[in-house]
Amino acid sequence: MLFATGAAQAGQVQTTGGMVKGVEHGAVAAYYGIPYAAPPVGDLRWRAPQAAASWKGVRDATRPAAECYQGPPAVFGPFSAEFMIKGNISEDCLYLNVWTPRKAPGNLPVFFYIHGGGFGSGSGTIPVYEGAGLAARGAVVVTFNYRLGVFGFLAHPELTRESGMAYSGNYGLLDMIAALKWVKANIARFGGDPDDVTIAGQSAGAAAVNDLVLSPLAKGLFQRAIAQSGSGMGIRTAPLAEAEKVGVALGETAHAPTIADLRKVDAATLEQLTNVPPPALDSLTKMPAIPFAPNNDGFVLAGDPEDVKAPVQSRVPFMTGFNADEGLPIGQEITPAVFEANVRARYGAVADRLIALYPHATPAQAETSFKLLARDRYMANLVMWAQGRAANSGQAVYTYLFIQPYPALNGKSFGSFHTAEVPYVMGALGKGGRVFTAADEAVSRNIQDYWLAFMKTGNPSLPGKAWPRTTSTEARVMAIGPGGGLRHGVSTLERFLALRDFVRGGGQLSLF
Numbered sequence: 473m474l475f476a477t478g479a480a481q482a483g484q485v486q487t488t489g490g491m492v493k494g495v496e497h498g499a500v501a502a503y504y505g506i507p508y509a510a511p512p513v514g515d516l517r518w519r520a521p522q523a524a525a526s527w528k529g530v531r532d533a534t535r536p537a538a539e540c541y542q543g544p545p546a547v548f549g550p551f552s553a554e555f556m557i558k559g560n561i562s563e564d565c566l567y568l569n570v571w572t573p574r575k576a577p578g579n580l581p582v583f584f585y586i587h588g589g590g591f592g593s594g595s596g597t598i599p600v601y602e603g604a605g606l607a608a609r610g611a612v613v614v615t616f617n618y619r620l621g622v623f624g625f626l627a628h629p630e631l632t633r634e635s636g637m638a639y640s641g642n643y644g645l646l647d648m649i650a651a652l653k654w655v656k657a658n659i660a661r662f663g664g665d666p667d668d669v670t671i672a673g674q675s676a677g678a679a680a681v682n683d684l685v686l687s688p689l690a691k692g693l694f695q696r697a698i699a700q701s702g703s704g705m706g707i708r709t710a711p712l713a714e715a716e717k718v719g720v721a722l723g724e725t726a727h728a729p730t731i732a733d734l735r736k737v738d739a740a741t742l743e744q745l746t747n748v749p750p751p752a753l754d755s756l757t758k759m760p761a762i763p764f765a766p767n768n769d770g771f772v773l774a775g776d777p778e779d780v781k782a783p784v785q786s787r788v789p790f791m792t793g794f795n796a797d798e799g800l801p802i803g804q805e806i807t808p809a810v811f812e813a814n815v816r817a818r819y820g821a822v823a824d825r826l827i828a829l830y831p832h833a834t835p836a837q838a839e840t841s842f843k844l845l846a847r848d849r850y851m852a853n854l855v856m857w858a859q860g861r862a863a864n865s866g867q868a869v870y871t872y873l874f875i876q877p878y879p880a881l882n883g884k885s886f887g888s889f890h891t892a893e894v895p896y897v898m899g900a901l902g903k904g905g906r907v908f909t910a911a912d913e914a915v916s917r918n919i920q921d922y923w924l925a926f927m928k929t930g931n932p933s934l935p936g937k938a939w940p941r942t943t944s945t946e947a948r949v950m951a952i953g954p955g956g957g958l959r960h961g962v963s964t965l966e967r968f969l970a971l972r973d974f975v976r977g978g979g980q981l982s983l984f
Contacts, residue, residue, distance in 0.1 A: 482574065487658045489526045492533040496574060497604040503570045503662070504597070505537030508654040509647065511564035512619060517735050518631055518643060521566060521650040536560075537567035539595035540617045540624070541739045543747040550878065550886035554599040554895075554904035563623060563739050568616035568651055569596055571603035576612070576663025581670060581927035583613045584655060584694065585898075586648060588675030588701075588891065591765045592621040592748055600891075605899015609920050611927060612664035613898075614655055618647035622746040623739070625764035627712060628719035630731045641715050641764075642772040645683055652693040670927045672698035674894050676765075679705065682777035683766050684786070691785045696930055698923065700897070701890060703792040704857030705850070706982025707762070709776040715767035722746065780860030787865055789930035792858065793872030793949060794850055797843065797887030798983060811838040815845070822974040829967050844963055851949070851961040852971040853981035858942040869942045870932055871961065872922075876915045876953035879906035888953070897923055911954070919952050 482494035482501035494503035509521035516522060538560050545556035573580070587594040587601060596615030603613030618624060627641025634640075656666045671694045673681045678699035684690040685697055726745055728734045734742075748761050768776055775782030804810065811832045816823045830841035851873065858869045877885055878892040886892075895901050896916040901908045922939070926932040932950070933939045939950050939958070949961045962968035975981060 484530060485661050487661065488654075489524055489531075490528065491530045493530050494570075495534045497571075498608070499574055500571055500604045500607045501574045502604060503533040504535055505567045506531070506533055506570065507537075507566065508568050508616065509566040509650045512566060512623070512643070513563045515735065517563065517623065518626055518628075518640070518731065520635075520643065520646045524566075536569065536597040537617070538562035538565050539597065540565035540620045541743060542589075542593045542620050543743060543749075545593075546749075550881060550889045551891070552881055552904050552906075555891060557593070557595045557598060565595075565617045565619070566647060566650075567596075568614055568654065569603070570659075570662050571607035571613040572662045572664065573607060573610065578660070578663050579665040579668070580610060580612050580663050581668045581924070582655060582659050582664040582666070583611050583923075583927060584652065584669055584671045585613065585615045586618075586671065586673030586677035586680045587615065588673065588677045589620070590748070590762050591625060591644065591676045591679075592762065594620070594676075599903040600895040600900045601898060602900045602903070603898055605901075605916075606897065606920060606923075608899070609924060611924060612659060612662055614651075614659070616648075616651045618644045618651070620644065621748075621764045622722065622742050625715075625766065626719050626722070626734075627715035627767055627769075628723070628731060628734075629716050631719070632712065632716065634731065637771050639712065639769040639771040641712065641719070641767045642769060645680065645687065645766050645772050646689075648680060648684065649687070649690050649693065652690065656693060667695065668927070669694040670696040670698060672700065672923075674700040674891060678702050678792070679707065679777070680766070683709075683773050685788070685790070686775045686777060686782055686785055687773055688785050689772055694786065694788065696788050696927060697786070697790045698926065699790070699792040700893060701798060702794045702850070702854060702983070703790075703861075704778065704853040704981075706778070706853060706980055706984075708778060709766060709768045709773070712767050712769040718763055778857075780857060781864050784861075784865040784867055787867050789868045789870075789926070790861070791870045791872070791926050791932060792854065793874065794847075794854060794983070795888040795890060795892055796847060796873060796875040796953075797877075797892075798847070798850060798890050805835070806839040806842045807835050808832045808838045811842055814842070819974055820979060821977055822970045822979075825970045826967070829964070829970060845967075848962045848967050849971060849981050850983045852968050853975075853983075855942075855947045855949070855961040855968070856972065856975065859944055859947055862942050863944055868930065870926070870939055871942055871947070871949040872952055873949050873959070873961065874919070874952050875956065876912070879908055879912070881906060893919065893952075896920075915953055918956075922950070922952065
């Protein structure tokens with residue numbers, strides 16, 4: 473559960489929509505299911521979020537609201553139940569949650585967290601996103617739902633004309649901006665500083681952070697940004713015209729050629745027609761399919777975040793990084809032959825250099841090198857992205873590598889997998905059946921210390937632990953976890969140079 477059974481009622485708070493009451497978690501008060509926009513149903517499907525209706529009396533904010541419409545949750549790989557939604561889905565889902573110290577002195581930094589899930593799944597009330605632990609350290613934490621998949625990111629020529637501003641498909645991003653406007657108007661009443669907001673997110677949430685930094689519509693709504701897994705993911709943002717073709721094709725498939733027709737199609741049918749299942753575990757090179765995601769429309773999103781020369785609308789301090797064991801679990805055995813074949817298929821002209829640089833004479837060596845090359849691939853891209861962003865925009869960028877292994881599941885360890893850092897940041901350890909230790913608690917406190925320092929000052933350095941910003945000549949990353957500290961992002965200079973030359977020759981590095 474996201475709240476303790478029998479928890480006492482928290483104090484009432486007046487918002488712009490009306491009074492809300494929440495629940496107490498020890499020293500923290502939590503408020504769930506506060507509407508920040510009108511339900512995007514009926515004729516409001518595929519429109520910009522509209523103002524939420526106000527209410528009379530006191531609204532019960534002691535239980536989470538419905539999660540945005542999506543496919544059923546499916547446990548796979550390292551992702552057990554604490555990383556999943558509970559399955560109460562609806563198109564009526566634009567609600568947010570707030571955690572704040574019960575005796576908040578006011579003017580606390582605000583952590584505005586954007587959930588991941590490939591823009592097609594997830595919610596703000598997944599167990600590992602519970603914000604009470606971080607709030608207890610001196611912050612106001614906000615999580616929220618935004619429209620997903622076809623409901624949040626359908627572009628279509630008719631919608632583009634209907635908008636009056638030549639855009640369509642970025643409704644999920646517009647939801648995020650609406651939630652930020654709610655924070656600007658209301659968060660002081662929960663003890664937060666509306667002028668000290670850090671937007672943060674993981675995976676698709678990190679992509680959204682990168683999008684919001686480039687969005688003219690989000691300018692002035694936040695003062696810091698954290699992209700956890702991450703930046704330089706190698707996932708291209710499609711132009712509007714390309715995204716519109718996907719929408720037209722859906723209309724043909726659904727036998728609903730007009731937007732009026734598509735608005736009449738029930739949510740379950742739309743989800744079934746567009747659902748993307750979890751990636752196969754035995755895929756070594758396949759990128760995840762994300763047919764409905766933000767597009768570069770020039771209005772909501774003005775640029776591709778992968779392009780370090782794209783104009784930065786919010787030149788705020790920026791922190792970004794990855795985990796040591798990102799990517800999906802591998803079901804295929806990595807033999808020396810498989811390793812070499814994969815490297816040759818993926819890295820073209822630099823393949824022979826990489827094969828020589830990563831030992832793989834035995835299956836054990838091949839598996840180790842496969843994982844290390846995967847890490848070096850996305851970390852090299854991160855470093856080059858950070859250097860390019862800093863050089864082109866003057867933005868202060870800080871990079872990290874999270875190295876703490878998440879506790880094993882049924883005796884199997886997946887290391888520091890994709891999303892593993894989130895419960896440490898939130899202080900939400902122990903939500904599933906895994907065994908956490910004092911070492912995990914220490915890492916959680918440490919990463920929270922870095923995040924809180926960044927939220928307060930725009931610099932994650934701690935006393936005695938300087939964390940330099942990325943420059944054209946300085947690109948070390950902060951390793952967070954056992955034996956952490958500053959290090960180079962890629963395992964050796966020779967390996968970094970080979971991967972850099974691959975990019976300079978027209979190759980594309982990516983997270984997956």
